[in-house]
Amino acid sequence: MDHALRLDRVGRRYGARGPWILRDVGLDLPAGTLTRVEGANGTGKSTLLRLLARLDAPSEGRVEGRPRTAYVPERFPAALPFTPVGYLCHLGAIHGLSRAGAGKAAGEWLERFGAGGFARTPMGRLSKGSSQKVAVAQAFVAAPDLLVLDEAWTGLDTEARGELERAVAERTAAGGAVVFVDHDPRRLAGAADAVYEVRDGGVRRRAREEAVVPDGPCAVVEVRGAVGAELPREVLRRAVSVGSGEAGVRRIAVPVSHSDVVLRALLDARPPWHVESVRTEEGR
Template identity: 60%
Template sequence: MLRGVDLVLPARVLVRVEGANGTGKSTLLRLLARIDAPSEGRVTGRPRTAYVPERFPAALPFTAAGYLVRIGRVHGLRASDAAGRADHWLTRFGAAAHARTPLAELSKGTSQKVAVAQALLAEPELLVLDEAWTGLDTEARDVLDRAVTERVAAGATVVYVDHDPRRLADAVDAAYRVEGLGLTAAPLATGLEPRVRIEATAPSGTPLPAGLPGAPAYTLSDDGTARLTVPAAHSDALLGALLSARPPWHIGAVEQVRGPDAGRTVAGGGGDEAHAGRTRPRLEPAPHRSPTPDGNPAP
């Protein structure tokens, strides 16, 4: 149960929610994802939303790929686009070999990969992750870390709960703690590692080289411009990899970034205002009602 929660989620932020077991973290995330409706108050804003629940209902009558295509269609994708994105995310999470396996026959880890893939293929403006890393192998956890930073770099809002306090700690923009039926601001990690942002260009359609040093967060524009953000310790190696690629990338700008923009690469143009109507969800408490003379709230 939660009371009196007032939370605004702007675009292009990564938000961590923490708290002891049973305090209402999952309840908050379900409200934000509009899985549940508040008994009082309201949730405003209509971003395109995707949600990874704490427990994925794996006993569904679909194969892994069939389920992802179905979810893509629900989000308005054409069947061919949904199939392409399903293949992309299954491959990225190392689960392509299980594309035709019924969900009920998947291992817990592979089932969790499908659960995460169904949320990412929609390219949501609001991504809500409830212990989404649980059950994933180390490589898949790293893939999800990268995917989260990519969504934020593309302008999305990501809200997550995870039992590991180190999870994405150096990339979090805001943190909140659920306790005592309410929500309070929590301190961010201190001593964040400085990051470097690199802008580079190559002929249109050129993919970024595989296995870039530092696992940079990046966006890649149609005109061949890539904007990559990486821990400063890996910046020289990343520059070398881009310059030695075939074809080589032309380096347009290099800058050091800290604070909320560290690890954030703004894709395209338009800024936050381009998303203002849909990517600024807000959870509002019920309005205060003065008591009547008998001590009960006014209707």
């Protein structure tokens, strides 16, 4: 599997004699995967994300890979001398988009996160919640190969939080790598391909069976396929559970945030799967 980024024995400290925040960290971010980072406050999660986003350089070790990267920091600098649409167009141009392409993408992403109504309002006049919508919208403008999210859901309303989860699922389905920190253990629970814990200056990968199982709503999709057909790998990757019903019906439970991606994968398969029903169930 191709890797968007890899850390090889990376350490980070501030100052030649400062204490080590992180030491001897090895971490792979394969393309097309979702990675969750956990840990108590002050353990170095944000430092790790800044290293992944290449905003900080390691004090030792190597960061391998040069993906197009977008980053949503824990604290977004809202008082920038731009309007939201101007800021997104500026970032799009930096990433190589044409003026027209950047403008189109900016408008689409601001609308998608509910920020279209204040697209031309000076950013210094926006509320904290509105600023956060701009922060997440800017991360998707140039279709990044690596998306780094540091508490990106904090401050968003319910609709925008759900939209961000859907956008993350779409980005990984398109081959991008996404790594995120969030204080809510239910955030994208069961959807991550890997979970890492930052503790005592190190980063440890948790075994898959330790991962949190979502206790929120799941989409349950019932499908029927051709004789001998196998479910697409994209579907199996994202499924919380897969079962069989009567007359060859397959029953697939996935996090609601990934339901659109799963349905698209089923319908795009060759031969396509016939979707018989989709419903939401609580507390799987």
